[in-house]
Amino acid sequence: MVRANKQERTVEKPEACTEGSGRNPRLAVKGVESAALANAVKTCQETERIMEAVVERGNMTMAYQRVMKNKGASGVDGLTVEELKPFLNCHWERIRERLLRGEYIPSPIRKVEIPKPDGGKRMLGIPTVLDRVISQALHQVLEPLFDDGFSESSYGFRRNRSAHQAVTKALLYGNEGRTWVVDIDIEKFFDHVNHGLLLARVARKVSDKRVLGLIRKYLRAGIMTDGLATARTEGTPQGSPLSPLLSNIMLDDLDKELERRGHAFCRYADDCNIYVRSEEAGQRVMASVTEFLGKRLRLKVNAAKSTVGNPWDIKFLGYTMTREKEPRLRPSKRNVERLKDKLRDVLRQGRGKSISKVVALLTPLLRGWIHYFKLARVKCVFEELDEWLRHKLRCVIWRQWKRPRTRAVKLMQLGIDKDRANRSAYNGRGAWWNAGSSHMNQAFPKAFFGNMGHISLLETLESLKLRSRTAVYGTVRTVV
Secondary structure, eight states: OOOOOOEEOHHHHHHHHTTTTTOOGGHHHOOOOHHHHHHHHHHHHHHOOOOHTTHHHHHHHHHHHHHHOOOOOTTTTTOGGGGGHHHHHHHHHHHHHHHHHHOOOOOOEEEEEOOOTSSSSEEEEOHHHHHHHHHHHHHHHHHHHHTTTSSSBBOOTTTOOOOHHHHHHHHHHHHHTEEEEEEEBBBHHHOOHHHHHHHHTTTOOOOOHHHHHHHHHHHHEEETTTTTTEEEEOOOBBBBHHHHHHHHHHHHHHHHHHTTTTOOOEEEEEEEEEEEHHHHHHHHHHHHHHHHHHHHEEEEOOOTTOEETTTTOOTTTTTESSSSOOEEHHHHHHHHHHHHHHHHHHHHHHHSSSHHHHHHHHHHHHHHHHHHHOOOOOHHHHHHHHHHHHHHHHHHHHHHHOOOHHHHHHHHHTOOOOHHHHHHTTTTOOOHHHHHHHHHHSSSSSHHHTTOOOHHHHHHHHHHHHHHHHHHHHGGGOOO
16 A cells, blocks of 8 residues: 655745736737647647647647636635736746656645535645646647547537536437436545556557656645645546546546447446346446456445436436336436525525515526526426425515514505404414415415516426427437
8 A cells, every 4th residue: 555645845826027027928818719729739649749739829828718717716826817827927938848848847736625415525626726727738639639539428528518418318218218227436536546547548649758747747746735745646636627538538448348348328427327128237237347447447336326226216417217108307306405405595695685685696596407407308396396486485575574563564565455464464373384375375476576587497497498399309319
């Protein structure tokens, strides 16, 4: 076993240049012509001088613009995206020469942990802004070299491919009668990738030793925690622009093996589902794939999270299917509950605010959720969510009124007769019960919230369905 070495390391923020000193015009951002990157890649393929293509002006400018667009936090050196351009104007020529000589050394990665939906934590590594630009430039040159050889059933982190395409392909398999799914969960994939195996696969198409050395340095860059840099011996840090491509390179062997065996499958990053026609076949595939991953790629399948089941019991990228002869897509129950939890948090933040401001807080969350689940065709899920959320909004209003006398006056102002308003205001029941009662439904009908800008999930789905019907269900049997 290799023990990770810890050493104390102080990382100082790079010195800023005085205005106009040592200004380097090579990275002046004035917009990038689309031919610039194509020429860099062409040069890379013809001469195998890949590092020259990486530091080519157009490629670096595009990488800079993408990092600026994504923004993000600073790394261990404290350099922000806003401070990056002056820094590059001053230091880029020196950094470029070090890259070309193969002498550039990446900075340690800042460790950040974020909560996972299942209660655990996911470790993210935040590289410095400079390393993000270099990694992005490297990704832009390497991606065309590898992407054409990737499997048609691989959808994650690839240009012109999406989670929606993967889900649509999964639906096609369901319509073909493949009613059993082998759901493979690789245990902490990004933390356990073997560096030697990964670099060997990169070297299949990359002969530039400077590039291979730079990738190795990025893989082994220390993780900075409380001033201590811990050396990495395995894994690819999530947060680097290069990690998605490296993950696809590593798992391409799995894709090719599944294709060789004639399996129907969809893979999105480390989330892989294989579709078969019987439980017995599923168990055989699970055993053989587990063995292949362990022996060939030194990756472990998480037995607790991997399973063989039906597509209506197993979620794939947030979706499940209905139990029908021709299945339909629907959001998984787990994702519906996650949405409710997020909405509850927003409603708590909205206490003391006007209902119009609460609606405004909810709208971006609802719009993003429905656009992701626009392939779903089970209306009852969206109807129930709409009703539940209007119930919650009425509950907020009832609590804001606080006193029975205020509630009675407000109800009368909204058209409830005096006797009924008084009975309702003084009934002694809680906010949730009153929010679902007839007097609050009459006072605040669906149209009331619509006039405030509150979007209906079902109505939004119907409008999106008109635009996506042909793309998804009209051609589902002809998807390749």
